[in-house]
Amino acid sequence: MAVHTTDVLVLGAGSAGCVIASRLSEDAATQVALIEAGPAAWRDPWIRIPAGFARLYASGKYDWRFHTEAEPGLDGRSIHWPRGKVVGGSGAVNGLVFLRGSPRDYDRWAQSGARGWGYDDVLPFFKRMETWTGEPSEERGTDGPIHSSEARHTSPGAAAFIAASLAMGHQRVKDFNGAWHEGAGPMPLNTKGGFRSHSGDMFLKPARNRANLRIMPERAIQRLTFEGRRCTGAIVRGPAGLERWEARREVVLSAGAIGTPQILMLSGIGDGAHLQEMGIETYLHAPGVGQNLQDHFLQRMRYRVKPCGTVNESWHNPIGKLRMAARYAFDRRGPMAIGAAEANLFARVLPGAEEPDMQYLFVNFTVTSYDQGPDRHPGFMFSACQCRPDSRGTVTLRSASPDDKPIIRANYLEAAHDRHLMVEGVKYARRLAAQPPLAALIEEELTPGAKVTSDEEILAHIRRDGGTVYHPCGTARMGEDNLAPVDSRLRLKGVTGLCVADASVMPLVPSSNIQPAALMIGERAAAFLRERAA
Incomplete structure (x- = not known):
């Protein structure tokens, strides 16, 4: 087995891992190695083009292809959970929505036990x-390094969505990532000059020729290695077989909300009873590993509309498709410069809500499935997403083999509050669609459909049709209590030399999309690692 040694070993080149490897390698005296299961794909145009996210989703080319188990709250459906298997991670393949969430989200982190992670603490790292x-x-x-801006294209449908929100009494938001985000406006996206701006491209690519940085793609992590109570490195499977990577200073596990708990458990860190059941010797009993799984849940409100410049119309018209491509090629604008959504609304739906409890994302096309592409009729949709779900899921091992995907149970709609809010969220969306700016464009509500009216019917439809917003997190959360596997300085408790830095450490899911929070965690982890090395 080939043996390699470095100062800091980063396991996982996702949103946070790329930040960490880049920042640490700024110090020429620090040797850094970055291990990634997927390819580098530096030149793939479908990663760079914002609208390419839909093609990447449909192809599964850079996807771990995770699925939940049959979800009891969703009529036994299994939900596809795409996760990026490529340098850049999910940030290289997602819909480019760039939202931090509410400042109060991070104050809640601190209140939950993640000391030093309040909004004032994390703001410098976001910046x-x-x-x-x-x-x-x-x-x-x-x-x-990460560039963000408002959407470079506003379709008639998106403009009507914003106008309808204002007609309901919402304010026009100047910056959704400012001190207060309630209201409506164009979606902030992580783009630069019409191209995707992600950590693999913006942090890591400029650093890849540094003599002290080794980027090692297509190497699947098998397990961590230890000497006594110190984590010393990892065993990975590379193109030529097994390799042993050792860290003189520290190992950083940054494999994501699914990969991180799986690797910890495969290495003997997790609930002892579960590990024994899998035939794995317990190195450290840490029952919180794989628990506290959270994800945002959505219901898509799909509409058949009058011709108004939807992607559906251009996609199924050869001339329209050519015009769309030509506009993007000419000035990097138009639908191809947009990711998953053009406009956004944060709203208080339930009486007495202290801040927005639902998010609505306007999308200028309709799909039944991304695999099939846009529908043939003119259409747009907006997704009703719960900001702070109460339901909690788990990630556990299927076997002791690293090749077997873990068991994911999201437990969507398990909490009564989640069911109630999603039903009210659909009704609120209908009131939004009834405002004149939107009503003038809409011909028919396709889902849930006009015949679905009672609370019971709406909930039944949500169970049949609702799904993920692709924001899993929380499976190795930070905290001071005994069930929190990671402390507030991102060190795995009970082990020295092991840092965890990705969405798994989030105690609570932010109230919006989580990519900026993952990048912020990467920045904070790099700062902690530098402090510990000083």
Whole structure:
């Protein structure tokens, strides 16, 4: 078995891992090795083009192809959970929505036991990683690697969505990533000059020729290695067979909300009873590993509309498709410069809500499945998403083999509050669609459909049709209590030399999309690692 040694070993080149490897290798005296199961794919145009996310989803080319078990709350359906298997991770293949969430989300982290992770603590790291090209603000960064801006294209449907939100009394939001985000406006996206701006491309690619940085793609992590109570490295499977990678200083596990708990458990860190059942010797009894799984849940409100410049119309018209491509090629604008959504609304749906409890994302096309592409009729949709779900799931091992995908149970709609809010969220969406700016375009509500009216019927439809917003997190959460596997400085408790830094450490899911939070965690982890090395 080939043996390699470095100062810091980063396991996983996702959103956080790329940030960590880039930042640490800025110090020429620090040797860094970055291990990634997927390919580098530096030049794949479908990663760079924002609208390429749909093609990437349909192809599964850079996807771990995870699925949940049959979900009891969703009529026994198994839900596809795509996760990026490529340098850049899910940030290289997602819909490019760039939302931090509410400042209060991070104050809740601190209140839950993640000390030092309140909004004032994390704001400098949000700013450090970004360049915001919109209206200047004390809340936004101006010289970071990740570029973000409002959507470069606003379709008639998106404009009507924003106008309808204002007609309902919502304010026009200048910056969804500012001090307060309630209201409607164009969606902020992580793009630069019409191209996707992600950590693999913006942090790691400029650093890849550094003499002290080794980027090692197509190497699947098998397990961690230990000497006594110290984590020393990992065994990985590379193109030529097994390799042993050792870290003189620290190992950083950054394999994501699914991969991180799986690797920990395969290495003997997890609930002892579960590990014994799998035939794995318990190295450290840590029953919180794989628990606390959270994800945002959505119901898509799909509409057949009058011709109004939807992607559906262009996609199924050869001339329209050519015009769409030509516009993007000419000035990097138009539908191809947009990711999953053009506009956004954060709204308080339940009486007495202290802040927005639902998010609505406007999408200028309709799909039954991304595998099939846009529908043939003119259409758009907006997704009703619960901001802070109460339901919790688990990630456990299927076997002791690293090749077997873990068992994912999201437990969607397990909590009564989640069921109630989703039903009310659909009814609120209907009130939004009835506002004149949208009503003038809409011909028919396709889902849930006009015949679905009672609360019981709406909930039954949600169980049949609702799904993921692709934001799994929380499976190795930070905290001070005994069930939290990771402390507030991202060190795995009970082991030295092992840092965990990805979406798995989030105690609570942010109230919106989680990519900026994952990047922020990467920045914070790099700072902690530098402090510990000083």
